Amino acid sequence: MMGMSDLDRWVSTRELRDVTRRDLEGDAPAVAPWLLNKVLIVGACAGRIIEVEAYTQNDPASHTFGGQTKRNAVMFGPAGLLYVYFTYGMHYCANVVTGSRGVGEAVLLRAVQPLCGVALMSERRSGRAALADGPAKLCQAFGIGRSDDGRDLCAPSTDHERPFRIVDDSTPPPSTPQVGQRIGITKAVDVPWRWRL
DNA sequence: GGAACGATCTGC
DNA sequence: CAGATCGTTCCC
Numbered sequence: 001m002m003g004m005s006d007l008d009r010w011v012s013t014r015e016l017r018d019v020t021r022r023d024l025e026g027d028a029p030a031v032a033p034w035l036l037n038k039v040l041i042v043g044a045c046a047g048r049i050i051e052v053e054a055y056t057q058n059d060p061a062s063h064t065f066g067g068q069t070k071r072n073a074v075m076f077g078p079a080g081l082l083y084v085y086f087t088y089g090m091h092y093c094a095n096v097v098t099g100s101r102g103v104g105e106a107v108l109l110r111a112v113q114p115l116c117g118v119a120l121m122s123e124r125r126s127g128r129a130a131l132a133d134g135p136a137k138l139c140q141a142f143g144i145g146r147s148d149d150g151r152d153l154c155a156p157s158t159d160h161e162r163p164f165r166i167v168d169d170s171t172p173p174p175s176t177p178q179v180g181q182r183i184g185i186t187k188a189v190d191v192p193w194r195w196r197l
Numbered sequence: 198g199g200a201a202c203g204a205t206c207t208g209c
Numbered sequence: 210c211a212g213a214t215c216g217t218t219c220c221c
Contacts, residue, residue: 053204061204071217089214091205108204128207136205184204199221209210 010046010116016167021154024098025079028054028105031098033195037171040112042142043162045121047112047132048171050197053182055095057104060187064104075104080154082164084144091136094144096153096166110135110183110194 019038024031032054040047055062063072063085074083075097083095083106099105112132114121121131121141132138139145153165178196181189 055204063204066218069218085204086216087203088205089203089216093204095204110204130206134205182204186203200219202218203216205213207211207213209212 014169016169019154019166019168021078021080024096024154025100026098028056028098028107029193031096032107032193033177034173035096035107035109035166036173036177036195036197038173039115039167039169040109040142041116041163041165041167042144043117043120043164045117045142046115047138047142048115049109049111049166050113051111052195053108053110054098054193055106055108057099059191061182061185061189061191062104068104072104074150075099075106076102077150080152082144082148082151082153084139084146084149086146087136092139092145093135094139094142094148108135109138111196112138114141 032052035049035052038049040049057064059065064075068076074081077097078101079098081097083097084092086092093108095106095108097106111134114131124143125131125141130137132141151164157163174197179192180194181192182194
């Protein structure tokens with residue numbers, strides 16, 4: 001018999017508000033720190049966003065710097081889409097698209113604090129202690145993959161089996177987040193567009 | 198057609 | 210600190 005999941009319990013104890021497309025639309029460097037403390041929900045897993053990076057169109061480190069391609073097309077879509085890319089031959093990373101249609105901007109989700117579905121995350125992470133403290137680990141823990149590229153985080157939830165969105169549980173973004181250089185890039189390395197709790 | 202290179206992670 | 214591992218991009 002199906003018991004109440006930890007997500008059900010967690011949701012019922014907090015006032016959750018869907019983050020709207022309008023909330024997400026804007027320059028990635030402005031939206032990125034605002035996303036801190038928001039909650040990512042994918043299926044039975046939820047986690048509080050604790051580290052992000054911004055990427056803009058005229059940013060040499062961004063996938064969109066060279067213009068639109070098949071791979072980065074979602075980044076040019078409307079704010080609120082999820083841009084998922086495959087890298088290093090084995091990892092996926094997930095971004096929230098922030099620019100309006102035609103503008104290639106997004107915020108990379110680098111780390112979340114697991115809130116729900118911890119057992120499932122642990123299983124997907126092969127029992128390792130680190131569940132979602134890196135962009136590829138986060139995707140593995142949440143089961144985010146290639147087929148999620150272009151999913152709409154702001155559309156009304158149609159898939160009740162696998163909700164897929166970002167919500168505000170009334171925890172405000174930190175007033176003084178850590179700010180620093182982005183990780184793992186070789187261009188525009190001095191741009192301080194990484195934010196952390 | 199081919200080569201170089203990753204917005205990373207892991208184990209040594 | 211180097212290896213894994215393959216899609217994407219860019220150059221010839």
